[in-house]
Amino acid sequence: MQYERLVQWATEVWQERWPDREYVTIWASAECSNMIAQNQVRAGRRLRGKARFDGREALDCPAVVPISDYGSRGKSTVLMATAGAYAFKFSVPDEGPFEVIYASSYFDDDVQDLTAVAVLPADKLETWAAFEFACARAVRPRIRRRRDVYIIGGTDAFFDPTVDWEDVILPDDLKNELLEDMEAFFSKGVDIYRQLKLAPFRKLLLAGVPGTGKTMLCAAMAKLAIEQGRIVVYVSGSDRDGASFEKIQRALQAVTAARYPVLLIVEEIDAYLHEDDKARVLNVLDGVESPNNPQGALLLATTNYPEVIDERISKRPGRLDRIFVIPTIQDDSHAEQMLRHYMADQWKDEHAAVVAQLIGQPGAFVRESALHARMLAAHMHSTEVTLELLQQSVDSLLRQLRASSDFLARRPAIGLTSGNNNKKPSQPSRYPFPPRR
Ligand SMILES: Nc1ncnc2c1ncn2[C@@H]1O[C@H](COP(=O)(O)OP(=O)(O)OP(=O)(O)O)[C@@H](O)[C@H]1O
Ligand SMILES: [Mg+2]
Numbered sequence: 001m002q003y004e005r006l007v008q009w010a011t012e013v014w015q016e017r018w019p020d021r022e023y024v025t026i027w028a029s030a031e032c033s034n035m036i037a038q039n040q041v042r043a044g045r046r047l048r049g050k051a052r053f054d055g056r057e058a059l060d061c062p063a064v065v066p067i068s069d070y071g072s073r074g075k076s077t078v079l080m081a082t083a084g085a086y087a088f089k090f091s092v093p094d095e096g097p098f099e100v101i102y103a104s105s106y107f108d109d110d111v112q113d114l115t116a117v118a119v120l121p122a123d124k125l126e127t128w129a130a131f132e133f134a135c136a137r138a139v140r141p142r143i144r145r146r147r148d149v150y151i152i153g154g155t156d157a158f159f160d161p162t163v164d165w166e167d168v169i170l171p172d173d174l175k176n177e178l179l180e181d182m183e184a185f186f187s188k189g190v191d192i193y194r195q196l197k198l199a200p201f202r203k204l205l206l207a208g209v210p211g212t213g214k215t216m217l218c219a220a221m222a223k224l225a226i227e228q229g230r231i232v233v234y235v236s237g238s239d240r241d242g243a244s245f246e247k248i249q250r251a252l253q254a255v256t257a258a259r260y261p262v263l264l265i266v267e268e269i270d271a272y273l274h275e276d277d278k279a280r281v282l283n284v285l286d287g288v289e290s291p292n293n294p295q296g297a298l299l300l301a302t303t304n305y306p307e308v309i310d311e312r313i314s315k316r317p318g319r320l321d322r323i324f325v326i327p328t329i330q331d332d333s334h335a336e337q338m339l340r341h342y343m344a345d346q347w348k349d350e351h352a353a354v355v356a357q358l359i360g361q362p363g364a365f366v367r368e369s370a371l372h373a374r375m376l377a378a379h380m381h382s383t384e385v386t387l388e389l390l391q392q393s394v395d396s397l398l399r400q401l402r403a404s405s406d407f408l409a410r411r412p413a414i415g416l417t418s419g420n421n422n423k424k425p426s427q428p429s430r431y432p433f434p435p436r437r
Contacts, residue, residue: 002107005063005114009085010101010119013059022111022407024122029132030114033084033104035068037135044319047090048130054089054097061085065106081114088138090127094393098124119400149222149232152251158236159265160224168213168220169255169338170326170364178204178324182221182298185263186230190296200296203285205269206324207306211364214302218265219327221300225263232260235266243271245280252284255291262297269301269311285319328362338363342370343385354394365401 008026011026012024031037043055058066068082085103094099105114121129151158168175185202193200204212222232235251237243248266255262266272272281291297302311302319309320329335335358340347358366373393377385 002063002105003117006061006103006115006117006120010103010117013087013101014119015331017154018099021098021121023119025117025119026125026128028102028104028116028118028128029136030081030104030116031131031135031139031282032088032102032116032118032132032138032175033082033086033114034079034135035082035145036079037138038082040138041131041134045134047134048182049092049127049128050156051090051092051127051129051130052135053290054091056089057087059103061087061103064103066071067090067106069414083114088131090124090131092124094125100124104405105212147231148226149234150251150254151234151236151256153236153239153241153247158238159219159222159234161219161226161232163216163219163223165220165224167326167341168217169341170213170217171330171333171334174324174326174377178193178217178221181322182225182263185298186228186296188355190261190294193296194294195399199287199290200294200320201287201292201299203289203295203299203301203321205306205309205320205323206300206302207323208304209308209362210304211362212326212328213363214304214326215267217269218300218302222263222265228261230263231258233262233264235264237268237271245272245277248272248281248284252291253432255293255297258293259295261295262291264291264299266299268303268304270305273309279436282319287318327361329358329366331359332356335359335366338366339370341392342367343374346374346385347371351385351390353387354390357394357398365397369397372397402423 011023011025014021038056041053043053045053047053049118054331060204064083064085065086070077070082071080083106088102090098090099098108098121100120101120102116102118106113108113118128127188131390139271149159149161163180165175181202181204185200189202190200206217218234222234226233233251233254235247237247241247251264251266255264269281280289306323309323329338331353335355339351339355339358343351352371358369369390372392373385373390376389376393377383
């Protein structure tokens with residue numbers, strides 16, 4: 001564990017500086033190294049009893065990089081935290097001076113909290129507590145309440161929960177059911193689970209062919225969850241480490257530690273179900289290793305390989321509470337709505353002529369057709385997208401899809417279709433779930 005390096009360093013410094021004095025090692029408050037506290041809690045500050053803070057000396061600690069974290073609050077950029085190593089100096093009349101050897105550091109890329117330790121004389125804990133309190137009070141008004149989104153396996157760029165619910169174009173009943181499921185769970189379900197002495201953990205799966213809007217739906221659900229004061233934990237398998245169970249474990253730790261209700265998003269959950277880890281993932285779904293967050297945790301998982309979610313999961317009640325099939329475009333009105341959305345100000349009623357060709361396609365197809373048509377028009381220095389251009393764009397995209405599926409069907413799988421290193425089965429010829437009506 002990394003904090004042990006801090007403790008080891010602090011005790012060595014202590015023994016060098018105060019070889020004959022007994023000490024205790026404690027978890028300390030990360031705010032003591034914050035620059036805001038350092039500016040406000042200055043040498044000469046009186047603390048509880050007759051103790052006085054006499055100043056700080058910066059120390060070199062090989063395990064600590066002195067670094068500050070800035071975040072945004074409204075429109076302004078504010079200092080959130082500062083890591084560092086110090087000897088804090090105090091004195092108490094008639095008792096003489098003493099020091100606290102202190103170090104704070106970031107150890108985990110995902111849970112961006114400072115870890116801090118301190119070594120000090122056992123009989124000076126009260127003075128130290130008063131000092132920590134003064135530092136915390138100096139910093140706290142400026143600290144954001146918390147992070148709203150924790151990304152496991154990747155940076156913030158991997159997930160952007162800013163999609164508006166209205167911009168996800170899917171059948172209304174599907175969207176409503178999904179939203180109602182989340183709200184019913186957090187508002188009523190959590191208490192019911194608790195009354196039954198069960199960990200409140202509900203599990204939903206979004207299954208659908210690529211490009212139907214699963215990721216978009218997750219982002220929109222996340223935005224709504226954050227607006228309701230919940231925390232989002234997002235697990236990405238797209239970084240270099242791929243889909244490892246260790247990430248799920250880290251996510252579960254974050255869910256358990258959160259003191260708020262959590263929406264846990266695991267994208268492409270099928271990738272975690274390879275032989276080595278499958279039993280452990282099943283344990284999580286079963287509740288054996290599931291997070292115990294008394295405020296409730298809702299798992300939103302996605303897949304485009306539902307056949308990997310075998311009967312052990314899909315037919316065993318309780319492992320996945322609900323499977324939502326995210327369909328391709330099913331009817332004219334849905335197709336037209338999507339097309340209008342992506343043609344935006346270029347929409348003309350005559351464009352509706354291509355609508356029939358969009359049925360059975362995912363949303364990503366419509367977006368690409370519309371974008372391509374608009375680009376063709378712009379390339380021709382035209383300010384309007386004619387039906388002819390749109391038709392040309394739809395046809396060429398359809399041709400391209402047909403050609404690539406013929407080509408891929410004739411070739412053995414060479415692993416180009418998967419974004420990460422995990423082996424996935426090839427796409428089934430027929431999608432196993434019936435389309436949603
Ligand atoms: N239902 C939809 N409503 C609006 N836009 C959509 C919809 N589906 C897809 N799109 C458009 O296509 C893009 C790709 O969709 P998205 O990444 O959400 O698909 P996905 O289902 O997660 O695909 P994959 O299974 O490959 O991860 C979206 O960013 C959006 O622009
Ligand atoms: Mg996706």
